[in-house]
Amino acid sequence: MSRAAAHIGRALATLWLAVTAAFLLTRVSGDPAVRIAGELATDDILDGIRHQLGTDRPLIVQYFDYLWHLIRFDLGKSLTYHTDNLELIGSRLPASLALAVGAMAVAIVVGVPLGVISAARVGSLIDRVVSVISLIGQSVPLFWVGLMAIMFLAVRWGMLPAGGNESLTAYILPTLTLATIPLAQITRLTRSSMGEALSGGFISAGLARGLSRTRMIWNHALRHTALPVLTVIALQAGMLLSGSVTVEVVYSWPGMGRLIASAVELRDFTLVQGLVVVAALVFVVANLAVDLLYPVIDPRLRRSRS
């Protein structure tokens, strides 16, 4: 029980750090009053706006005011959209969520078996092909993958829509593009942790007892890859959910990622702050869930009952 409490404590500390960083970074990125009033505004006007925004107060006061609002789930009002930030983010979240879940599903369903197959035949042709492809998948920038997919599949061959999320087919390209990095990572990690598990003594012991190699791979060794793979899934899930900025911009996807891009562009500091807080929350919760799941998956991490 105290283990879980420690994890929750650490998650809260992480969240606090992210929240504080969001506050400080938006304060050093320029005066929002100047953006609102324009370069030519007089000092009187600027002071008025600052007073309205509350940015004329001492930083520490602003900080505690911001925390106080956060605790009550109040993310403030957007300076450009003139609506409640929480509502705005909430309206964009489902589109990002759909994309993230789809991409993660593709990455797991394809990545885990690929990793297992390459680990079972280290050095074979299939292993080398998988290694090279996953290395490329991890290294190639997402916007390039997106642009190429649009150029060939959407524009030249007209097979799939290039953007938006109106039709079901519109999900295919962004989902696959977003899946490249987690797919590559899951494949590589499954392969390496599978390789490690397969070299364990209990594998040869099992073979010596007459258990088949297939059984040892899929029933015994695979369970040992669950932990590292789950960790990557959690890390990647946080990344995917909290704004696949590139992919959403490239495919003009109406999700959180595009909202982040425009909020930064417009220097809408309350919105940027709100988005960072929500993203951090998603990230921390995803990782906390995995931390709490570890002992369920691996009996070695449970307290010994003997």
Place this chain on the structure above:
Amino acid sequence: MVDAPVLVGEHLTIVHARRGREPLVAVNDVALDVGRGEIVGIIGESGSGKTSLSMAVAGIGPLTSGTLRIAGTTPGTIWKGDERAAVQVIFQDPVGSLDPRQRIGRGLHELRRVHPRRTSWITDEALFERVGLSSQLLQRYPQQLSGGQAQRIAIARAILLRPTLLVADEPTSALDVRVQAQIIVLLRELREANDLAILFVSHDFGVVRALCDRVNVMYQGRFVETGPTGEVFDNPQHEYTRRLVAAVPSRAGIARRREEVA
């Protein structure tokens, strides 16, 4: 010997290919036999080829050339079903030879599913009693066991399949001396009760002497001396065996050294 020997190996040779270097001849034209109910030792230092040999005999390591007959039949290149079950192995690292994610009882259940006919002769509880363990351990995970308990479980898993030959590769090396002695007693009991033949691989002179009927002294891939354990160790003929015997502190030797110090 009335029965045909359990294991007969002739001209056994194992060559390991090495990248960028010339191949390593781990086992060089060795003849090995084990009779029913007999405990035969292979003693040698690390790198002598004893593990390569024992793994090949157990069918989980490569055999480059030579003939191997187990209970009168020649196994194929891939051992399956009964062939596989007929020769069982226990390893040096007892905890490592159990799947850490599997309760002990589940592991036995899995073996019973894979070998339904061979395993129906005994219940889990009776099996555990036979190796001197409480059946409460069936609920445990491997990491909740001591080394001695884990090795007893490895032995239980092996004899569950009613093997005709048990290959034991340094089964006591990772255990402390008191537990070592218990495992040796257990192996001896199993031999008496089940007429089990055991190929016992070790670098430990004392353990081999305590347990084995016959011994093969292995040095650089060959058997340099072979015969009844007592004869070989009391009257070593080969230079290597003599060094091996001399390296063990005997009671007389220790007494002499004490006198020298005093």
